[in-house]
Amino acid sequence: xxxxxxxxxxxxxxxxxxxxxxxxxxxxxxxxxxxxxxxxxxxxxxxxxxxxxxxxxxxxxxxxxxxxxxxxxxxxxxxxxxxxxxxxxxxxxxxxxxxxxxxxxxxxxxxxxxxxxxxxxxxxxxxxxxxxxxxxxxxxxxxxxxxxxxxxxxxxxxxxxxxxxxxxxxxxxxxxxxxxxxxxxxxxxxxxxxxxxxxxxxxxxxx
Amino acid sequence: xxxxxxxxxxxxxxxxxxxxxxxxxxxxxxxxxxxxxxxxxxxxxxxxxxxxxxxxxxxxxxxxxxxxxxxxxxxxxxxxxxxxxxxxxxxxxxxxxxxxxxxxxxxxxxxxxxxxxxxxxxxxxxxxxxxxxxxxxxxxxxxxxxxxxxxxxxxxxxxxxxxxxxxxxxxxxxxxxxxxxxxxxxxxxxxxxxxxxxxxxxxxxxxxxxxxxxxxxxxxxxxxxxxxxxxxxxxxxxxxxxxxxxxxxxxxxxxxxxxxxxxxxxxxxxxxxxxxxxxxxxxxxxxxxxxxxxxxxxxxxxxxxxxxxxxxxxxxxxxxxxxxxxxxxxxxxxxxxxxxxxxxxxxxxxxxxxxxxxxxxxxxxxxxxxxxxxxxxxxxxxxxxxxxxxxxxxxxxxxxxxxxxxxxxxxxxxxxxxxxxxxxxxxxxxxxxxxxxxxxxxxxxxxxxxxxxxxxxxxxxxxxx
Numbered sequence: 001x002x003x004x005x006x007x008x009x010x011x012x013x014x015x016x017x018x019x020x021x022x023x024x025x026x027x028x029x030x031x032x033x034x035x036x037x038x039x040x041x042x043x044x045x046x047x048x049x050x051x052x053x054x055x056x057x058x059x060x061x062x063x064x065x066x067x068x069x070x071x072x073x074x075x076x077x078x079x080x081x082x083x084x085x086x087x088x089x090x091x092x093x094x095x096x097x098x099x100x101x102x103x104x105x106x107x108x109x110x111x112x113x114x115x116x117x118x119x120x121x122x123x124x125x126x127x128x129x130x131x132x133x134x135x136x137x138x139x140x141x142x143x144x145x146x147x148x149x150x151x152x153x154x155x156x157x158x159x160x161x162x163x164x165x166x167x168x169x170x171x172x173x174x175x176x177x178x179x180x181x182x183x184x185x186x187x188x189x190x191x192x193x194x195x196x197x198x199x200x201x202x203x204x205x206x207x
Numbered sequence: 208x209x210x211x212x213x214x215x216x217x218x219x220x221x222x223x224x225x226x227x228x229x230x231x232x233x234x235x236x237x238x239x240x241x242x243x244x245x246x247x248x249x250x251x252x253x254x255x256x257x258x259x260x261x262x263x264x265x266x267x268x269x270x271x272x273x274x275x276x277x278x279x280x281x282x283x284x285x286x287x288x289x290x291x292x293x294x295x296x297x298x299x300x301x302x303x304x305x306x307x308x309x310x311x312x313x314x315x316x317x318x319x320x321x322x323x324x325x326x327x328x329x330x331x332x333x334x335x336x337x338x339x340x341x342x343x344x345x346x347x348x349x350x351x352x353x354x355x356x357x358x359x360x361x362x363x364x365x366x367x368x369x370x371x372x373x374x375x376x377x378x379x380x381x382x383x384x385x386x387x388x389x390x391x392x393x394x395x396x397x398x399x400x401x402x403x404x405x406x407x408x409x410x411x412x413x414x415x416x417x418x419x420x421x422x423x424x425x426x427x428x429x430x431x432x433x434x435x436x437x438x439x440x441x442x443x444x445x446x447x448x449x450x451x452x453x454x455x456x457x458x459x460x461x462x463x464x465x466x467x468x469x470x471x472x473x474x475x476x477x478x479x480x481x482x483x484x485x486x487x488x489x490x491x492x493x494x495x496x497x498x499x500x501x502x503x504x505x506x507x508x509x510x511x512x513x514x515x516x517x518x519x520x521x522x523x524x525x526x527x528x529x530x531x532x533x534x535x536x537x538x539x540x541x542x543x544x545x546x547x548x549x550x551x552x553x554x555x556x557x558x559x560x561x562x563x564x565x566x567x568x569x570x571x572x573x574x575x576x577x578x579x580x581x582x583x584x585x586x587x588x589x590x591x592x593x594x595x596x597x598x599x600x601x602x603x604x605x606x607x608x609x610x611x612x613x614x615x616x617x618x619x620x621x622x623x624x625x626x627x628x629x630x631x632x633x634x635x636x637x638x639x640x641x642x643x644x645x646x647x648x649x650x651x652x653x654x655x656x657x658x659x660x661x662x663x664x665x666x667x668x669x670x671x672x
Contacts, residue, residue, distance in 0.1 A: 005244075006241075006244060006245060006528060006531070007528070009237070009240075009241045009244065009528070010241065010525065010526065010528035010529070010531075011525060012237065013234070013237050013238055013241055013529070013553070013557075014525060014526070014553065014554070014556045014557055014560070016230070016233065016234050016237060017234060017289075017553075017556075017557060017560040018556070018560055019230070020227070020230050020231060020234055020285075020289060021560060021563055021564065021567070023226070023227060023230060024227060024282045024285065024286065024564075024567055025567070027220065027223045027227065027281055027282055028282060028567070028571075031220060031281065138580060139580045
């Protein structure tokens, strides 16, 4: 066996070993699961706001007033009252400038849940048909870091009687879930603008 | 600052696993062929049955995963395959150097053990449908673990090999029960800590920024420490003692989030080591060898550490090539020193590649622990991962002169049946837990909300089959 072949085999083996490592890492890069929490800096939000404003100016009817810009959650709260689709929760990953939801649905149907007070202020979650579980347990969709919240505190799910509506239900929490000042005793329908209070956390439903 | 929380639904990634497995098998076969070409100048005649057997073995695990645990982590199995395969190649290579061929060879035995290990892993994956079932056997596994640990001390059964009494002999077979005790104790610690962690983490006084536990909560750590000291004194094995005590302290820390446990653990272990150093000449010799392996009197006493270091040095960046170096000059080149043997023949690039593979393996274990939803699973995954990582640190740290050398096996690579079987069981358990971690959550049924007394408490029924 010639020296050259042996050298090539030796280096080839090392190369193959590292190719293997890089393919393992490549698999891992795309292997995401569980909950992803993505934070966006203010600059990024401001950039998107500018982009959306330009888009709104070009569109024939200014339907979407971009909200949730530089001021983060605070600006989002101010703008969402007008019923404009808040852009706070536009997914970062696909980089779509326009809100994905809020189109083709009846007015007054909430599509996202926004944390407006408490340690998680600014967090948004899209409402999905499977329902959202809120509480301190890591299995919850929204994991609260709040001493007054129970493990499985409450959940929000599509209204079985009213298509397109959403219902919130307390899951026997210790300190209760409040809509305004009323403590929830049974499942109650919610709409855009409803605020839920869980311990020190305030959640708001947005369109 | 705006934060978005989204549930990500994973794909099963079984096809990626298949691709990686093909690559892994390719690496092992190329290594095997290179060895024989370097030693004998011919492609070995038995390459076809070996290649076929290895492929069938690994692919059968893959098929079982597709069938029983479709969402299991896609990279654990390929990494274990490469590591086990490279270990086999190195053992085969040392057999060639020593003229032990065919059924006399260590490689032959190691192939049989690999087959058994893989079969055991498949059995675990099939039999254990849910890792939470293991929680029922918390105290059984405590008993099993302690018995296994103390078994080498039983007169007539235990055997002293190389100054450490960590072996038992059953007929012709020598066995290291500590390897299995590792798994049993990881299960016990997980089950125990998931119950008691609230007590262990909440009560206590704050001193100097640390929250120290109450006196009566120190019980468990003292028991674990006592056990470690027993191993240290009677089995004279620093590595095993360090591994078990380290495993316990790490799991305690993960369960309670208290740094003070680590401080207490280090302190206790420091006391034990100090005591051992002043009382036993066995340890003094080891530390002396560690500090100065090249002094004439130490070379005379034991030259294995020095030889291993020279071997790795002669490998250089790209190594001598498999089969072209002289790793057999080091004693225990196929077990404790297999890393320096591979370092010599694959060079720095190769040995770093091996370490990176171990690193990714452990990273996947930790990721599994983060992803899985139940506390027992989290602790078990962390415990198993940590035992592999810590064992690796102890043995490779010893070989590369970071810490005093103590005899432990390199996971997946070293010659030795008990180690190989135990590590394949660890892979199987991690695969099972990662399947739970990555599997999409069952949706909460909608519509039965207000009437049903506890609609949201959808408990999953775990049934013994």
